[in-house]
Amino acid sequence: MKKLLAIMLTLVMAISIIAISPTASGATIYKANNFEYIKLGGNKARVTAYIGKNTTVVVPSKLDNNTVTEIGNNILRYNRNVKSILFPNSVKKFVQLPLYGAKKLEKVTIGKGIKKIPNCFFEDCKALKNYTIPSHIESIGIGVFPDTLQSLTVGKSLKKFDEIPTLNNRNLKEFKVSRNNKYFSSRDGVLYNKNKTKIVAYPNGKxxxxxxxxxxxxxxxxxxxxxxxxxxxxxxxxxxxxxxxxxxxxxxxxxxxxxxxxxxxxxxxxxxxxxxxxxxxxxxxxxxxxxxxxxxxxxxxxxxxxxxxxxxxxxxxxxxxNYIYIPSNVKTIYAYEFVDCPKLKTVTIPKTVKRIGKNSLGYCHGEYYEPEYVKVKGFTIRGYKGSAGEKYAKQNGFKFVKIS
The missing domain is CATH 3.80.10.10 (Ribonuclease Inhibitor)
Structure with a gap:
């Protein structure tokens, strides 16, 4: 669990760093039709910013005869009031976080040149309450949607979520699925595989x-x-x-x-x-x-x-x-099975247990100034002479009470 939280923290830090640098270092910036862009070569362009005042934005497929194939980072930084944006079919790539800071954005249309919605794409779009994944989108990245999202409709071509969308969406109340989708289905707002033999995601806001x-x-x-x-x-x-x-x-x-x-x-x-x-x-x-x-x-x-x-x-x-009963069908107590259970003071080990793994009983993680594992004070094993319980007690210096 700690590793999962560390990965999420690293992702947040990466987002913060990315959001600082909206354009490539040293690139010449051109202006046309209320957009800033850089040339990529081969008459291709990357949009780096929208500099107009409109709340509805249509990104053109061409700027000064250069085909718009890429969208850069934080392109709405000069106009945080944009509510709707359309990306043309010519766009093949979103370079970083194009919609970072677009907290009023309610509608986003993604052209057919994009098959995967990249990581954290809508993460900052707090006004986005409902979203229908376009019919041409085949996969969804990590942390794509904002935590304000309440309803998500899966389009007909979607095959894969890189991350279950409920993880970052505490307000999501329902999934809907296109009846033409071959991979997913829904029932009562819950996301299933197509034939409903597997639950894929249960909405956190339900x-x-x-x-x-x-x-x-x-x-x-x-x-x-x-x-x-x-x-x-x-x-x-x-x-x-x-x-x-x-x-x-x-x-x-x-x-x-x-x-x-x-x-x-x-x-x-x-x-x-x-x-x-x-x-x-x-x-x-x-x-x-x-x-x-x-x-x-x-x-x-x-x-x-x-x-x-x-x-x-x-x-x-x-x-x-503070109490465990070990039945006769248990032959092995595995390593660290009950580590960090400080109130478990006495354990009775039956004859049928043949192996007790490392630090499985009677240990907790130490504090930063202590050894990695410390013994539970007063820990006692009750067991039979010559048993695995007696052996474990002797090896670890625990009190052993023989059962007659």
């Missing part, structure tokens, strides 16, 4: 507190419910098999999680950061695979029946977890 996953769905997509603000309960149908990575990341009001026996894959950090979860039930079958940090940072969780897992850090940073 205020429903409960959802029953439709029976046809077998996969909950990556980041599909991430940062959802209103959802308190999710009921999985009998056909769901897979929950992809970070699917429910930081769902702040989700209060309980019940994993039915039909689910066989829970990928890394699937429910990480769901800090309101106080009850977790995992009805695991023999095929269940639970990935790295899948249930980390469940800060209200106090007790747990431990399932079979196949990843590290699965229940790390559950700050209030």
């Amino acid at each position: 205020k429903t507190t409960q959802i029953a996953i439709p029976k046809k769905v077998n996969t909950i997509g990556e980041l599909s419910f991430a940062y959802q603000r209103y959802l308190k309960k999710v009921t999985f149908s009998k056909n769901v098999k897979k929950i992809e990575k970070m699917a429910f990341l930081n769902c702040e009001k989700l209060s309980s999680i019940n994993i039915p026996i039909n689910i066989t894959t829970i990928n890394r950090m699937a429910f990480a950061g769901c800090k309101s979860v106080s009850k977790l039930t995992i009805n695991s079958n023999k095929k269940l695979s639970i990935g790295y940090g899948a249930f980390s940072e469940l800060n209200k969780l106090k007790s747990l029946q431990v399932p079979v897992v196949k990843g590290n850090n699965v229940f790390s940073e559950c700050k209030n977890l």
Whole structure:
């Protein structure tokens, strides 16, 4: 999770740096028809600024007999009152952030020369409430839309989102999809794949507190419910098999999680950061695979029946977890599985556990002036003589209480 936040911070810093330099250094700037531009060679031009006063702007396909093929950074910096802008079909490339600072922009028409809307394209367009992706657009970059967007309509040619649009759009209430699109569909404002077997994105602005996953769905997509603000309960149908990575990341009001026996894959950090979860039930079958940090940072969780897992850090940073029951089908406790669970003071290890991984029990991350990992004060293992529990206790200097 910290890595994800670091990437987002780096992107924000990059945007700030880019926005400072609107034109290429040393290039000669020409003026024509209320536009500034530079020549690119071969009778091609890049628009660098609109210098007119109109609130409706039509970028011409030619300036002084030079075909406009590129749009530069921050082109509306001299007129922040523009509400509508049209880019011609001749434009093949948006160089950087062309609409940076255009906070009053309500309508943007992108010509057919563009097949992908680039990263952060509408990020600063705070007046944009609804947007229909043009029918010729095939893919969408990262952080494209402003957080004010409320409705997004997917055009017929769109194949791919580089990033699920709900991540940066806390007010998005609904997705709509062109009936001619071959890759996506929608139902009740939720974005699915075409045949509705996979949930792609659940709008962060949708205020429903409960959802029953439709029976046809077998996969909950990556980041599909991430940062959802209103959802308190999710009921999985009998056909769901897979929950992809970070699917429910930081769902702040989700209060309980019940994993039915039909689910066989829970990928890394699937429910990480769901800090309101106080009850977790995992009805695991023999095929269940639970990935790295899948249930980390469940800060209200106090007790747990431990399932079979196949990843590290699965229940790390559950700050209030104070009791775990390990059933006989659990053979391995993986590395760092319960690291940073400071209230987990005593753990009973059954004979059936054959392996306990590094720092899996009884450790927390140290402060900046301490070692990387420090022991939980008073941590005790209860177990059987000669067992993996006794071995782990001796290797780590923990108190061991023998069960007779």
